[in-house]
Amino acid sequence: MWRQFKIRLKIANRFRTDLFNKDLFKYAVVSNDNLHFDxxxxxxxxxxxxxGFENKLYNLELAAKKINQYVLKPGQIFSFFKIIGNPKFHFKKSRTIVNNVIVEDVGGGICQVSGIVYQISLIAGLEILERHNHSIDIYTEETRFTPLGTDATIVYGYKDLKIKNNFSFPVKFQIHIKENSLHIKLLSTQSIQKKELFFESAINGNNIVVNIFDSDRKLLNQSKYKKMNHHI
Structure with a gap:
């Protein structure tokens, strides 16, 4: 009960912030426009x-189905948890990280979807308004499925992934699962020049700090993770 109250309070605070920043009506909506993405x-x-692999696949497919309905017109904002909604509804239990601990929880695994959306947004040069990395790095280089620093954790009401279409033309995320691989396309009506990402990591005490730069040495993000004694 108290947890749900805190979530509602956080969402109300975000609503007031969006109203003050004039972002309230910039969020993407389901689009039925007959656009041609070439x-x-x-x-x-x-x-x-x-x-929990089967449940994770279910969660990934459901999240992808929701995201695939949306088009980002110029100036519009993609909000992961506005599109996905509260994972307590419709999603299944799978592995996730809560308070630095790996647990089974409803909606587990969908952070792989938010992460791949974030990664392709960096490559395309979309404007990142909000993104949060995971608190710990649970993988080894052998088990890692995405470069460290390109993850995006989602906590409904608290942590979101928000991306703005800063191009003068529409774009669209299209996600599907094929043979145990997660595929994403950023579709657009005009050509987008891909950015090459450069990663630099360093140990700082008990933390791993990862910086991502573009080819002009512009810092795109910095992520900090606690080191684990035991990885998966």
């Missing part, structure tokens, strides 16, 4: 098998 950028990630 260009694309694409990447893919392996979906690692682990406990």
């Amino acid at each position: 260009y694309e950028i694409s990447i893919e990630q392996e979906i690692k098998k682990n406990a």
Whole structure:
């Protein structure tokens, strides 16, 4: 009960912030426009098998189905949890990280969808308004499915992934699952020049700090993770 109250309070605070910043009516909506997307950028990630794998696949497919309905027109904002909604509804239990601990929880696994959306947005040069990395790095280089620093954790009401279409033409995320791989395309009505990403990591005490730069040495993001003694 108290947890649900805190979530509602957080959402109300976000509503007031969006109203003050004039972003309230900039969020993408389901589009039925007959647009022709002639260009694309694409990447893919392996979906690692682990406990709750079938539920994770279900969650990934449901999240992808929701996202695929939306088009980002110029100036519009993609909000992951506005599109996905509260994962307590319709999603299944799978592995996730809560308070630095790996647990089974409803909606587990959908952070791989938010992460791949974030990664392709960096490559395309879309404007990142909000993104949060995971608190810990649970993987080794052998088990990692995406470069460290390109993850995007989602906590409904608290942490969102928000991306603005800063181009003068519409774009659209299109996600599908094929043979245990997660595929994403950023579709566009005009050509987008892909950015090359450069990663630099360093140990700082008990933390791993990862910086991502573009080819002009512009810092795109910085992520900090607690080191784990035992990885998966």
